[in-house]
Each structure stands twice: as structure tokens, then as C-alpha cells.
Amino acid sequence: MASDQELIIQFQQSLNKEVVFTQLLRKHQQKVYYQIKRMVLEHADADDIAQLVWIKVWNKLDGFKMESEFSTWIFRIAYNETLNFLQKQKKQSTRLSNDDLFTYENASGSSDEPKTTEIQIALESAIKQLPEKQRIVFMLRYFDGYEYEKIAGIMGTTVGGAKANFHQAVKKIEKFVKKL
Amino acid sequence: MEHLKEKDSLEQDQQWVESIVKKNHLNRFNLTNTDAPFNYFESFPDQLMSRIQLEKNKTTNTSAVKIFFINHYAKMVVAASFIILIVGAYMFNNTTMKIETLTTVSIQEIPNEEMTNYVSNNEAIAELDFDLIIKKENSSLENLEETEIQKIQKAIIH
Numbered sequence: 001m002a003s004d005q006e007l008i009i010q011f012q013q014s015l016n017k018e019v020v021f022t023q024l025l026r027k028h029q030q031k032v033y034y035q036i037k038r039m040v041l042e043h044a045d046a047d048d049i050a051q052l053v054w055i056k057v058w059n060k061l062d063g064f065k066m067e068s069e070f071s072t073w074i075f076r077i078a079y080n081e082t083l084n085f086l087q088k089q090k091k092q093s094t095r096l097s098n099d100d101l102f103t104y105e106n107a108s109g110s111s112d113e114p115k116t117t118e119i120q121i122a123l124e125s126a127i128k129q130l131p132e133k134q135r136i137v138f139m140l141r142y143f144d145g146y147e148y149e150k151i152a153g154i155m156g157t158t159v160g161g162a163k164a165n166f167h168q169a170v171k172k173i174e175k176f177v178k179k180l
Numbered sequence: 181m182e183h184l185k186e187k188d189s190l191e192q193d194q195q196w197v198e199s200i201v202k203k204n205h206l207n208r209f210n211l212t213n214t215d216a217p218f219n220y221f222e223s224f225p226d227q228l229m230s231r232i233q234l235e236k237n238k239t240t241n242t243s244a245v246k247i248f249f250i251n252h253y254a255k256m257v258v259a260a261s262f263i264i265l266i267v268g269a270y271m272f273n274n275t276t277m278k279i280e281t282l283t284t285v286s287i288q289e290i291p292n293e294e295m296t297n298y299v300s301n302n303e304a305i306a307e308l309d310f311d312l313i314i315k316k317e318n319s320s321l322e323n324l325e326e327t328e329i330q331k332i333q334k335a336i337i338h
Binding site for chain 2: 050142
């Protein structure tokens with residue numbers, strides 16, 4: 001399978017761009033989609049954002065100078081598009097609502113030992129209530145296993161900033177889960 | 181800060197999280213939030229490419245419209261400049277011709293025959309004019325009083 005760099009050069013030199021672009025798309029579409037989905041949670045929203053991301057990639061790939069990895073570049077576009085979407089949807093954001101708190105408190109108060117589903121709900125609530133930056137760093141670091149350098153590249157921040165965000169995210173999750 | 185330094189490696193970071201929340205709970209969370217509808221990834225490239233094609237067509241149409249308008253205006257400008265050029269050239273030519281005729285023709289250059297012809301052709305008119313003047317003068321002389329006539333006669337004799 002051709003590397004990203006080879007495919008990009010082919011795309012930039014080729015007249016039949018669709019074929020090369022589809023190869024790049026098939027290679028990265030799942031990770032891009034999952035990154036977005038974990039942030040917005042709804043498939044329809046994730047699909048819309050993913051399409052916007054790939055259209056941007058299509059429009060800008062001719063000018064891509066390969067100064068960074070293609071995956072970092074595309075995840076950064078995805079990150080920015082997702083943040084834009086979340087800012088627009090601030091009122092319907094995925095942060096913990098009063099209803100969620102009520103459900104969580106009722107569930108946890110019903111027995112001495114928290115059940116798996118309760119922990120699951122609590123964990124989801126904890127992650128959902130994290131500020132966007134902390135949430136994305138947590139996802140990229142824990143679930144995707146990215147290095148801090150890459151996370152910083154995606155988010156347009158420093159390595160120290162990315163580490164601090166992860167640290168704060170874990171501390172908040174810990175505080176939330178300890179309530180159980 | 182010490183805590184941050186200690187937890188620099190990926191493995192350490194993951195272990196730290198798993199010490200707070202069980203790994204299977206984290207995995208379940210990941211699974212529930214990274215699912216996609218059946219065949220979504222198979223159909224996504226085709227959907228996206230058709231959307232890109234659609235957007236491309238839109239842009240080409242808009243640019244075509246723009247080009248059309250630019251051409252339309254360009255045509256107008258070209259036509260206007262052509263008209264200005266033709267009118268300007270015509271006016272310039274006319275003035276130079278006039279200047280040329282005025283400067284180049286002098287009396288010495290006119291042939292004698294032409295001059296004689298002109299004089300003979302215009303002799304009748306000249307005579308007519310002369311006659312008219314004399315008649316006018318005569319009429320005015322007729323109106324003169326005798327004393328004024330005598331004065332004139334004296335002046336002529338002296």
C-alpha cells in the first residue's frame with residue numbers, strides 16, 4: 001500500500017485526482033470519523049462534520065507541503081471543524097445536564113455497590129462534562145495512544161499544554177467517579 | 181508538576197486512568213461512542229466524491245457566470261475603445277488634411293491659367309458689385325444739396 005506522502009504527490013501531480021483521493025480517504029476515514037464521533041456523539045453530526053473535513057482536505061491538498069504528517073494535518077482540520085460545530089451547538093452541548101445528574105444520583109443511591117451500568121453512566125457523564133479541549137486530549141491520549149507531540153500538533157498547542165489538559169481531564173474523571 | 185513528569189509515557193498515562201476507572205468500562209465507553217451504521221464506511225467515499233463533484237460543478241458554474249460577465253464587460257470596453265479609436269483617428273486625419281491644404285497652397289504655386297479662369301469666372305460678379313456701389317454712390321450724390329456740390333467742386337479745382 002502506498003504511503004501518505006506517495007499518495008499526496010500522486011494527487012498533486014495527477015489529473016485523475018479522484019482515484020488517489022479515494023485511496024487516502026479509505027485509509028483515514030475511520031479514525032477521522034471516530035475522533036469526531038467521540039466529541040459530538042451523534043452519527044448524523046459526525047457524518048456532516050466528516051464530510052466537511054474531507055471536502056476541506058480535497059480543496060487544500062494541492063497546497064499541502066508535507067511539513068507535518070498528513071494524519072496530524074487532517075486530525076487538526078477535524079478538531080477545528082468539531083470545535084466550530086460544538087460552539088454553534090453550545091446550548092445543546094454534551095456537557096452534563098441537570099437531568100443527567102438526577103439520573104446518576106438516583107442510580108448511585110439505590111444500592112451500596114455501584115453496578116456496571118451505573119459506573120458506565122458515571123464514566124460517560126464524567127467524560128461528557130469535560131471541557132472540549134480536555135476531552136479531546138483524553139480521547140487522543142488514552143484511546144488512540146497518540147504521543148503528546150502529535151496531540152499538540154492536532155490541537156495547535158504546546159506539548160506542555162496537551163499534558164496539562166490530559167492531567168486535568170483525568171483528575172476531573174477521578175473526582176467524578178469517586179462520588180460513586 | 182512532578183506528577184506530570186512521572187506520567188510522560190503513554191503506558192504510564194493509561195495505567196493512571198485505569199487505576200481510576202476499570203479498563204473494561206473504558207473500552208465499553210469507547211465502543212459505544214465509536215460505532216457507525218452498517219456499511220457506513222463502504223458508502224462514505226462514494227457519497228463524499230459525489231458531493232465534491234457537486235461542489236466542483238457549482239464553483240465552475242459560478243466562475244463561468246463570472247467569466248461571462250467579465251467577457252460581457254470586456255466586450256463593452258473593447259467596443260467603446262474601438263469607437264473612440266475610430267472617431268479619434270477620423271478627427272485627427274481631418275485636422276491634419278486641413279492644415280496640409282492651408283499650409284501647402286500658396287499664390288505662387290497656383291498656375292496662371294487657373295488664376296485667369298478664376299478671375300474671368302468671377303468678373304461678372306465683381307462688375308455687378310462695382311455697379312451696385314456706383315449706383316449707390318450716385319444715388320447719394322443725387323441727394324446732395326447744391327451748396328455741398330459747389331464745395332466739392334471747389335475742392336477739386338483747388
